[in-house]
Amino acid sequence: MPDAEPDQKIRIKLISSKGHEVLFQVKPSTKLGTVMRAYCTRLNMRLETTRFIFDGNRLNEGLLVSESELENDDIIDVCEEQVGGYSA
Numbered sequence: 377m378p379d380a381e382p383d384q385k386i387r388i389k390l391i392s393s394k395g396h397e398v399l400f401q402v403k404p405s406t407k408l409g410t411v412m413r414a415y416c417t418r419l420n421m422r423l424e425t426t427r428f429i430f431d432g433n434r435l436n437e438g439l440l441v442s443e444s445e446l447e448n449d450d451i452i453d454v455c456e457e458q459v460g461g462y463s464a
Contacts, residue, residue, distance in 0.1 A: 388446055390415050390428070392454040402441050409437030415454065425457040 385401040388411070398415055408428070412435075416423045428435040430452045435444060446452075 386441065386446065386448045386450075388441075388450050388452060390452045390454050392419070393456070396454075404440065404442035406441045407437065408435050408439045408441065408444060411441075412437050421456065427455045427457060429453040429455060 383403060385403055387401050389397055389399050391397045396419055398418055400411055402411060412428055413423055416426055
């Protein structure tokens, strides 16, 4: 995101596998963890069991938006961790 001004906000959309979409406007200096916690709070999800994927890679909540290669109108996929399963 080299062309962005330090205080210029970018729009990112987080979409869950269940189709829940939340749009955020964030500064490049914002930590991804702040966005992740806000998303989980808004949708009543647990951060510990939620995975945030961008461009095939899991995002680290310690990264800044500017360090994550996110650009305006990028989409982050949100997946809930599934435990267990059914075996026949």
